[in-house]
Amino acid sequence: MKIKFWGVRGSIATPKDNTLRYGGNTTCIEIISDDGKRIILDAGTGLFPLGQQLLNQMPIQCSIFLTHTHWDHIQGLPFFTPLFIPNNIINIYGSFDPVCNKSLKDILTQQMEYCYFPVREAELKATIQYTSLPEKQVTKLGETKVTNILLNHPVLNYGYKIESGNKKVFFTGDLEFPYNIYEPEDDSYEDYNNLINQRNEIIYDFIRDVDVLIADSAYTTEEYKSRKGWGHGTFDTCINMAKQANVGSLYFTHHEPTRSDDNLEDIFKDILEENKDNPNGPNYFLAKEGMEIEL
Amino acid sequence: MKNLQEQLADMVESMPAFPTSVKKVIELTADINSNHKDLVKVIEHDPIMTFKILKLVNSPYFGLSREISSINHSVVYMGLNTVKNLAISIASIGMLPNENEAGLNIDKFLYHSVSTAALSHLLSKQLGISNKENSDFFVTGLLHDFGKIVFSQSLPKEYKKALYLERSNPNRLIEIEKNIMGVDHTQVGMLLSKKWNLSSQLRKAIGFHHTTKSGEYPDNDVLVNIIFITNKLSKELQGSENLKSFSKELVSDIKSRFGNDLDKYIESPEELRKEIKKSLQFLNI
């Protein structure tokens, strides 16, 4: 399996001189499975350069799995040139919207309405298929398996596990582990805590033993204090998840948009220092635009 | 039968919630800093919001290994913001009119539902039911009469007749409903909770909350027995402001279903009334 990061920035693209090393495009990850299937995780602005690169391989077939439909995860979609070219086959997977009861197709078509984009969805020339996935659905692409699990974010957000050959990769999308909304003196406090723990165990079990975990680490623990409920994880919650689930390598991503490369590396240095005494623990990496992993 | 189920199910989709909770949801969600647990509490005290949220979280769309039967659990599962926005979208449908065509007084209905919920919760604690399950008792109490509100919204003319006949034949509503509509409100509640994959325990307790003949209900099911009793308790408490003791019939029902385990409450309606007050305070009714 091959993994390539095309966008590692969270929330909004950051074209600045102090984000050049890690990159300013928002979330987009390309995976080529052992049997040659092209899987794209999220369609942030990183999808645009990926699409440009694919132009010399037309016609293409690929599967785009959207963790959720917040802007930073879909903004590259209308600019994904292969959508405009006949004979390409593009399958898009993601969640439905339970609040307005809209299918994935409805949600994405709206993104291309007149006020937002000059070309209507109906005018796209590729063969496009939309699938609103129920949770824990196994999608088989040849020999490759993609399975989704619901993770906590201010909108339904799926984490995806990709299994190819004997290797496994898991990507969280945006994930903030749920916190207790009650105070310790409230009747419901303990019950709520148990529900959270139960839920976390299910998630750790789902991720158990993956080779690569790519996770939302937008904040430091300190920064998180004033950003509770915004829907993102911290370096520490990612590390905890990686340890609980016994993963091989952890890649930190969804870098906070105001985070400079230097700042990111400083934080990372501290993380390595704090975790150096754990030889059986996971290996840590900062996800970087253009970075490739081969499993 | 199939037709009626579909018809009633469609009705529920577009059914607005109770005025007090709709107002509170609008108020709480207008303020980004409002307390999340207050919002959860509002939903927890509205049978329609509760039903709709449980119906969604238990739908095959989510890969649950077992049913979710509380709002707290729904929040942990679907996320706070999704539940919040569901509540907003339910609130935006409008409010149940206080004077509906069927003549079902919805303030009284809500009062009865919430007090049955509160009492079920209290009694389950007294019986040593685990913390984890107490909330199931609350929810089931809250939803036990759901069928009534569905009738009054979907078959108002027929239900008006039923409620009219009930006045001269108290305690025979089930029979009357069956005569007029072919089904009674316990069956409708069961039908809808089955359609929407709510837990089988909840389904049973709704279905048997008026069944008295031994052999016709699962007599060793605590939830079934509790809802049967709390439905009656809350009616007697609601019936008279300064009730000093419960009816002989009710006391003997409690004894036959629970032995002496609930004696503490039989003797003092006051304690139960306090519990109800605590719950209703929250709704300002």
Ligand SMILES: [Zn+2]
């Ligand atoms: Zn994001």
Ligand SMILES: [Zn+2]
């Ligand atoms: Zn997001």
